[in-house]
Amino acid sequence: ExxxxxxxxxxxxxxxxxxxxxxxxxxxxxxxxxxxxxxxxxxxxxxxxxxxxxxxxxxxxxxxxxxxxxxxxxxxxSKSDLIVESVSITNSVTGGSMILDGQVGRIVANVRNQGMGDASGVEVRCYLDGALVGTSTIGYISSGGLGYIQCDAVFQGPSSQIVRIEVDYSGSILETDESNNVKEVEIIVHESGNGEERGIGEGNDTVLLAMGIGIMIICLAALQIGPGRVRKPFRKDRK
Structure with missing residues (x-):
């Protein structure tokens, strides 16, 4: 044939x-x-x-x-093959991994091109519990290269939330594998402790103020009950 x-x-x-x-x-x-x-x-x-x-x-x-x-x-x-290699979430204020209810978290996603072809204009979307919270574009990722994006979102708790990163959501880049463009991670959002921290701080201030007043009262009392002023006796010389 x-x-x-x-x-x-x-x-x-x-x-x-x-x-x-x-x-x-x-x-x-x-x-x-x-x-x-x-x-x-x-x-x-x-x-x-x-x-x-x-x-x-x-x-x-x-x-x-x-x-x-x-x-x-x-x-x-020669096509590219884009994957979300890793996703990290940190507290945008402290830089730590713990996020409290109502705090802003910073989401950083690393995107790897494991294909033989280069990729340009790589669009990346960030979702939090299914809601779109950010869109970024990586200008260029060479074959085997790595690019990253970051987006900020307000986290709600106390509960667990799902962060989803989606690469090339419009399908505009030809890839050898179109099924590996999404990655999801779960994060635990803790109950806010701001009110408790303020209460503890205010209590400490009150104790310090009371101690200061007490010390002042003790000092004044000590002055009142202490020995009187030593007087020099008057001596009249006879002529």
Whole structure:
């Protein structure tokens, strides 16, 4: 059977074509190709191109007396493959990992391009419990490279909340795998302790004020009951 006119192959991957070759006059057929990465074996033509572009491959069948050949265009593409490698959430004020009810948390997402092709204009969305809280764009991520975005959100608790990061939500970037663009993490939001902290602070101030007043009273009392002023006796000299 004849070869297809063209076939698409992703760089770094392989494609296979099953060929049925029959010659009623000979059983000793030799099949060759014009490319070293196009190899015929046991009825299968294996294509493993090494660079992108359009490559014409000529497949020739010879019985020793005559030859027959066909040409197939191998279109080699290089796509990116974007994944959310990691997500971290910190308190935007303290920088720590604990977030209290009503506090603002900073979400940082690292995006890796594990494909063979570069990616430009990578759109990333941040969601908190399904609500969109931020959108950012990474200008360029090379093959194997890493980019990051950050967005801030107000967390509510005490409860657990789900942070979801979605890369290329519009599908505008051609990828080898479109199913690995989302990552979710859970964070525990603790009950706010601001009121308790203020109460403790106010109590300490009251105690210190009372202690200060008490010390002043003790000092005044000590002055009142202490020994009187020593007077020098008056002596009148006789003339």
């Amino acid at each position: 004849g070869l297809p006119m063209s076939i698409y192959v992703e760089i770094g991957e392989a494609a296979s074509l099953e060929l049925q070759i029959y010659d009623p006059d000979s059983e000793s057929l030799v099949i060759t190709s014009s490319r070293s990465w196009a190899i015929f074996s046991e009825g299968i033509l294996s294509l493993t191109p090494v660079e992108t572009g359009v490559h014409s491959v000529e497949v020739t069948v010879s019985d020793g007396n005559s030859e027959y050949s066909e040409i197939i265009d191998v279109i080699v593409t």
